[in-house]
Amino acid sequence: MxxxxxxxxxxxxxxxxxxxxxxxxxxxxxxxxxxxxxxxxxxxxxxxxxxxxxxxxxxxxxxxxxxxxxxxxxxxxxxxxxxxxxxxxxxxxxxxxxxxxxxxxxxxxxxxxxxxxxxxxxxxxxxxxxxxxxxxxxxxxxxxxxxxxxxxxxxxxxxxxxxxxxxxxxxxxxxxxxxxxxxxxxxxxxxxxxxxxxxxxxGTKEKRPEKLQFVESDPAWPRRFEHLAARLRRVMGPSAVRIDHVGSTAVAGLPAKDIIDIQVTVVTLKAVDMLENALGEAGFFGRAAFDDPKPEQPDVSEWEKRFYGYADPGNLAHVHFRPIDSPGQRFALLFRDWLRAEPQARADYAQEKGMLAAKVDSATAYADAKEPWFVREAWPRANRWAEQTAWHPPVC
The missing domain is CATH 3.40.50.300 (P-loop containing nucleotide triphosphate hydrolases)
Structure with missing residues (x-):
């Protein structure tokens, strides 16, 4: 209904x-x-x-x-x-x-x-x-x-x-x-x-368009995130340690696919599985998934998450449920904050996005093609920035 x-x-x-x-x-x-x-x-x-x-x-x-x-x-x-x-x-x-x-x-x-x-x-x-x-x-x-x-x-x-x-x-x-x-x-x-x-x-989420398309940074993205986050908070209650806007739409001025990325930090993924029906009633549907492991933390099991989408065709969203202190949870917040703080990082990422978009025209191929840049550039540079600035992921 x-x-x-x-x-x-x-x-x-x-x-x-x-x-x-x-x-x-x-x-x-x-x-x-x-x-x-x-x-x-x-x-x-x-x-x-x-x-x-x-x-x-x-x-x-x-x-x-x-x-x-x-x-x-x-x-x-x-x-x-x-x-x-x-x-x-x-x-x-x-x-x-x-x-x-x-x-x-x-x-x-x-x-x-x-x-x-x-x-x-x-x-x-x-x-x-x-x-x-x-x-x-x-x-x-x-x-x-x-x-x-x-x-x-x-x-x-x-x-x-x-x-x-x-x-x-x-x-x-x-x-x-x-x-x-x-x-x-x-x-x-x-x-x-x-x-x-x-x-x-x-019982299906709205699928992203397979044809790759970037749009200019939209001032409505933060409000769209807040609407989705409010619905997630209502369902998750205290099981959600925190809910964050992550990814390119969380960084002002950065072109992106028109999809809101959300990270829900949980103590354990079992909490998400227990709320699967309630999430579905609210319009969120998903499955178990894994982020791509990064250097120094190659164990795939450490990168497990739950990957959901929203059923609204007018507000495409990807919801990543990740355990607190897991490498994927930490890196999603670090990558966002690094891009927000460092103009050169934003410029480099925007350039990489543009170069890849000129080579591939599908969202799936684009996601695969940019992973080497994350391993080669984003992971080491963001972690060095974290050390230099004493950055640490917020707890709540």
């Missing part, structure tokens, strides 16, 4: 996107609707609200007067936090129940306005943010009958566009009309959401 979070500020057009996703075949769970349901008459949620805010938040029929309650909480951050502490756990529980009732191959979309505020993005395979210009959002809210000043207060009470962008994998811009946003949603559905769901159903 593919679990998708959909968020966006008030007036941005989340409902439009949700409706299109439902039309395309998704099962949509509306958090706003659930938030109303859990404080309906004769619910324990409403009783909790009345207990905290008093009977003055009820209308003449004994139902929640949402407008009156909104005026209280939108002007008081502490009161708003207390209301959220009542509503959010109940909404999450109801959403879990509805999700569990769907078929295993379903695509479930949860419309969650406060995704950034609640930190829930890592619980989903994919998080989508809907954005629109502030003035356009205000116009839409006023057209719905909302007072402009009230609309401004509601916008300002939510996370900013930048804060939502930070936790989401996809940003859909909704400022060019209904036809355009529906076109973008349909494209996202066909090119990313459905293939992602297929990979989950089949």
């Amino acid at each position: 593919l679990k998708v979070a959909l968020t966006g500020g008030i007036g941005a057009g989340k409902s439009t996107v949700a409706a299109k996703l439902a039309q395309l075949g998704a099962y949509v769970i509306d958090a706003d609707a659930l938030a109303r349901d859990v404080v309906a008459q004769d619910t324990d949620g409403l009783a909790a609200v009345v207990s905290r805010f008093g009977p003055g938040v009820l209308d003449a029929e004994g139902a929640l007067d949402r407008a009156r309650l909104a005026r209280i909480v939108f002007n008081d951050a502490h009161a708003r936090a207390e209301l959220e502490a009542i509503i959010h756990p109940r909404v999450r529980q109801r959403a879990r129940e509805l999700t569990a009732a769907q078929e295993d191959d379903a695509i479930v979309v949860q419309d969650i306005p406060l995704l950034a505020e609640t930190g829930g993005a890592p619980s989903f395979h994919l998080a989508i943010d809907v954005e629109a210009p502030r003035e356009l959002r205000l116009e839409r809210l006023v057209e719905r009958g909302m007072d402009r000043a009230d609309a401004l207060r509601r916008i300002d009470a939510q996370a900013s566009d930048a804060e939502r962008r930070e936790v989401c994998d996809v940003v859909l811009h909704n400022g060019e009309g209904l036809e355009e946003i529906e076109r973008r949603v349909a494209m996202l559905w066909d090119e990313r959401i459905v293939p992602f769901a297929d990979n989950l159903r089949l």
